Amino acid sequence: MVRFAPSPTGDMHIGNLRVALFNYVIAKQKNEKYLIRIEDTDNERNIEGKDKEILQILKIFGIEYDQVVYQSENFKVHWKFATDLLSQKKAFVCFCTPDEIEKQRQIAQEEKRPYRYSGKCEELSDIEVLQREDEPFVVRLKKPKENIKFFDYIKGEMEFSPFDIDSFVILRQNKIPTYNFACAIDDMIYDISLIIRGEDHLSNTPKQIAIQKALGYEKEIKYAHLPIILNIDGKKMSKRDSASSVKWLLEEGFLPEAIANYLILLGNKTPKEIFSLQEAIEFFDLSKLSKSPAKFDIDKLRFINHEHLKQKDDLASLLQIHKSLNALAKVYLEEASTLKELKAKIDEVLAPRGEFEEWQEEIELIKKEILDNELEDDYNEFKNRISKNTGLKGKKLFMPLRLVLTNQTHGPNISDIYPAMKHLIKEIVNGN
Numbered sequence: 001m002v003r004f005a006p007s008p009t010g011d012m013h014i015g016n017l018r019v020a021l022f023n024y025v026i027a028k029q030k031n032e033k034y035l036i037r038i039e040d041t042d043n044e045r046n047i048e049g050k051d052k053e054i055l056q057i058l059k060i061f062g063i064e065y066d067q068v069v070y071q072s073e074n075f076k077v078h079w080k081f082a083t084d085l086l087s088q089k090k091a092f093v094c095f096c097t098p099d100e101i102e103k104q105r106q107i108a109q110e111e112k113r114p115y116r117y118s119g120k121c122e123e124l125s126d127i128e129v130l131q132r133e134d135e136p137f138v139v140r141l142k143k144p145k146e147n148i149k150f151f152d153y154i155k156g157e158m159e160f161s162p163f164d165i166d167s168f169v170i171l172r173q174n175k176i177p178t179y180n181f182a183c184a185i186d187d188m189i190y191d192i193s194l195i196i197r198g199e200d201h202l203s204n205t206p207k208q209i210a211i212q213k214a215l216g217y218e219k220e221i222k223y224a225h226l227p228i229i230l231n232i233d234g235k236k237m238s239k240r241d242s243a244s245s246v247k248w249l250l251e252e253g254f255l256p257e258a259i260a261n262y263l264i265l266l267g268n269k270t271p272k273e274i275f276s277l278q279e280a281i282e283f284f285d286l287s288k289l290s291k292s293p294a295k296f297d298i299d300k301l302r303f304i305n306h307e308h309l310k311q312k313d314d315l316a317s318l319l320q321i322h323k324s325l326n327a328l329a330k331v332y333l334e335e336a337s338t339l340k341e342l343k344a345k346i347d348e349v350l351a352p353r354g355e356f357e358e359w360q361e362e363i364e365l366i367k368k369e370i371l372d373n374e375l376e377d378d379y380n381e382f383k384n385r386i387s388k389n390t391g392l393k394g395k396k397l398f399m400p401l402r403l404v405l406t407n408q409t410h411g412p413n414i415s416d417i418y419p420a421m422k423h424l425i426k427e428i429v430n431g432n
Ligand code: GLU
Pocket: 004, 005, 006, 007, 039, 183, 196, 197, 198, 201
């Protein structure tokens, strides 16, 4: 089984979506089940409704899964395993106060060495622990005796020392399991075979393996820690970069298939540039992903979006406009890269006409011609008649004609626009 484990603590980040996509592709390639695990253990950071929003986004992107679980539903299981570890003396109760720990952290910082737990409570006897039962405490896993190794499809063989891992907290004072503990247990009980996630979790992995080993779990889980996504300035894409939010990209009029295409292409070697998720399932290879951070380039996404839009027959329904405007949308696609931009172009064509004083006289002549006669199907016949009956030629014909039809001074060829909007022209001219 593979899994995607989002925290319902904010808008879905493109880095998360990328993880969700890769897991989906691998699940399909290997015919494995796909678990969505909502990591809702941090009650203070959870935001109401974000879980539903994440599932909705997965749906929009066509990412199908087999099961959804909420991590908090498994608290009892996490506690049971913590109790097992305590009774086997693989974990210990720690009464060190947050203040004490903070002081030690500061001393370590002043001495320019990494902070590690002092080991103070590790040797407390059972009696001592029982006597202090009413004091607040956390539970820590004893640091492993040996190095922890694992295989990562992107980073290769990894190895961490017990010093790297330390005696870390598995249950907080409020008895809520830490991320590492809940995650390690859930990966174990749901029989996860490959974990794909962001490389910000790389240092958590040996901790999670240490938990599983302490519990006697023998299955070897493989990993792929994806390089982070940088913005165009080479800094980590943060919440402040609006393009990091999947919701924002969708609202801006990027197609889900284009966003997916771009995120799979990013930092990857693929046989082609424009592809569907279905095609990606055929060629995707985790080991081809670059080890270095990927740079998010919105212009590249715009290009890819445009290519996907060109493949769409029914732009009108994507734009949520009347289907009689579909041909016009297709013509205007040459001027737009996103649905939002395309919609703005169409809206302008349909909007009440502005004042174009320079051309007002010619505009009136052309309007009259349009209203007085049947409109020809053929653009050349239409244009020739207007020219003949009004005496207008060259720029004096084309500029006002463009303004009458489109309300804009620039745009696609009038010969392409005319047939696409012929059915609307009289109505537009009448309305102005
Ligand atoms: N909830 C964690 C996150 O969103 C999950 C990391 C993992 O896949 O283990 O970063």
